Structure formats: C-alpha cells, structure tokens
Amino acid sequence: MGSAVSNLIIIIILVIVLFFSVKNSITHFKGKGACCGGGGSDVKVRPRKLDEVIAVKVMKIEGMHCEHCYSRVHNTLNSIEGVNATVKGKKGEALIKLGKEIPDRELLQAVNDLGYKATEIRDK
Numbered sequence: 001m002g003s004a005v006s007n008l009i010i011i012i013i014l015v016i017v018l019f020f021s022v023k024n025s026i027t028h029f030k031g032k033g034a035c036c037g038g039g040g041s042d043v044k045v046r047p048r049k050l051d052e053v054i055a056v057k058v059m060k061i062e063g064m065h066c067e068h069c070y071s072r073v074h075n076t077l078n079s080i081e082g083v084n085a086t087v088k089g090k091k092g093e094a095l096i097k098l099g100k101e102i103p104d105r106e107l108l109q110a111v112n113d114l115g116y117k118a119t120e121i122r123d124k
Contacts, residue, residue, distance in 0.1 A: 045075040047084040050099035056124040059094045059107060061087075063116040076110050083107075095124070 064070055070089035077085035082100035087093075096107060104121045111118040 044071055045078040047078050047086065048082070048099070050082070050084050050097060052099060053084075053097045054100065055098040057096045057098065057104070057107070057121050058124050059096060059111065059121045060119045061092050061094060061111055061116050062119055064089045064092060069116070072114055073111055073116065076114055077107070080107070080110060096121075 061073060064073060064087075067089070070087045073089075073094060074085060074087040077083050077087070077094060077096060080102065082098055082102055084097040084099070086095045088095065094111075108118040108121055
C-alpha cells in the first residue's frame with residue numbers, strides 16, 4: 001500500500017505541473033506571455049516628434065513573437081535621440097524616421113543587443 005500512495009502523490013504532482021505548463025503556454029501563444037523576460041503590461045516610449053525628417057528606413061527583424069517583443073524593440077528604437085519608430089511586429093519590421101544622421105549599424109546593433117536579429121535596413 002505504501003508504493004501505491006507514493007505513485008498517487010507523484011501522479012498528482014505531475015498533473016499539477018502539466019496544468020500550469022499548458023496554462024502558461026496558452027498565454028504565451030496568444031502573445032500575452034513573458035517569452036522575453038517580461039510581462040504583458042509594458043509602458044511604451046512615445047515616439048519623438050521630429051522637427052524635420054531627413055530619412056525614412058525600414059528594418060527587417062527576426063525573432064519577435066509577441067506584443068512584449070514588439071514593445072521592447074519599439075522602446076529601444078524610440079529611446080535613441082533623433083528616432084521616431086513604429087514596429088510592425090506581425091510583418092517583422094520597423095519603420096524608422098530619422099531627424100538626424102544615425103548610422104545604420106547603430107540602429108541594427110540596438111535591436112541585435114535585445115536578442116533579436118535585425119537582418120537588413122533599407123531606405124524607404
């Protein structure tokens with residue numbers, strides 16, 4: 001009888017672990033999970049109002065899977081002085097308006113430092 005109770009306890013623990021795993025996976029796949037180390041409630045950095053737009057670029061980005069990913073890229077790009085960016089996560093790209101000269105490599109590096117893969121940047 002002792003091994004039956006032990007087996008029952010192990011089965012109950014496994015069912016509980018499985019339940020929470022499935023519950024968190026469903027939240028993640030709906031784009032509301034913390035796949036990137038954060039929660040679903042981010043405050044977005046407001047894009048800067050630029051006095052003059054000197055260039056418009058499109059950056060292709062791989063690895064964004066949820067709203068949190070899109071928000072991280074949005075906030076990082078918009079925290080760069082002279083950048084007004086909009087992230088189109090489902091398309092895997094960011095539309096970047098520049099108010100001053102910023103090297104492409106700086107923009108690409110900012111996104112790559114987040115753990116995503118900025119594959120190209122081109123003038124629009």
